[in-house]
Amino acid sequence: xxxxxxxxxxxxxxxxxxxxxxxxxxxxxxxxxxxxxxxxxxxxxxxxxxxxxxxxxxxxxxxxxxxxxxxxxxxxxxxxxxxxxxxxxxxxxxxxxxxxxxxxxxxxxxxxxxxxxxxxxxxxxxxx
Numbered sequence: 001x002x003x004x005x006x007x008x009x010x011x012x013x014x015x016x017x018x019x020x021x022x023x024x025x026x027x028x029x030x031x032x033x034x035x036x037x038x039x040x041x042x043x044x045x046x047x048x049x050x051x052x053x054x055x056x057x058x059x060x061x062x063x064x065x066x067x068x069x070x071x072x073x074x075x076x077x078x079x080x081x082x083x084x085x086x087x088x089x090x091x092x093x094x095x096x097x098x099x100x101x102x103x104x105x106x107x108x109x110x111x112x113x114x115x116x117x118x119x120x121x122x123x124x125x126x127x128x
Contacts, residue, residue: 004045009035016053023053031056031070062094 013020023043026032034053035043052073059069068090075087082088114120 006036006046009043009045011048012045012050012053016050026056029066031066031073043084061093062075062092062098064094
């Protein structure tokens with residue numbers, strides 16, 4: 001259901017965690033569609049607009065470059081990611097990159113847990 005409630009750029013920035021400058025920039029480069037305007041020319045957004053913004057945030061956190069995000073964002077309105085093989089492959093590659101980072105971080109957590117549980121020095125066990 002589409003809401004009639006509208007939000008200023010400041011309010012939408014607070015809701016999404018994106019800066020006002022980022023919202024303007026993403027609109028300028030075509031990553032976000034041009035925002036509707038009030039009579040005074042100020043941007044206005046609907047709650048539904050945050051869905052694309054959340055996708056952008058997620059993809060950025062994955063390390064996806066803006067040019068690729070633009071490609072993904074365009075598809076989000078039209079097609080399923082899996083239906084475009086090149087995009088699907090890119091998403092799988094980014095997913096694997098994230099999984100590799102998670103695995104690496106889990107190893108670090110395991111080492112720290114071992115050190116704390118066994119009251120070991122943070123450096124390698126010292127030999128006297």
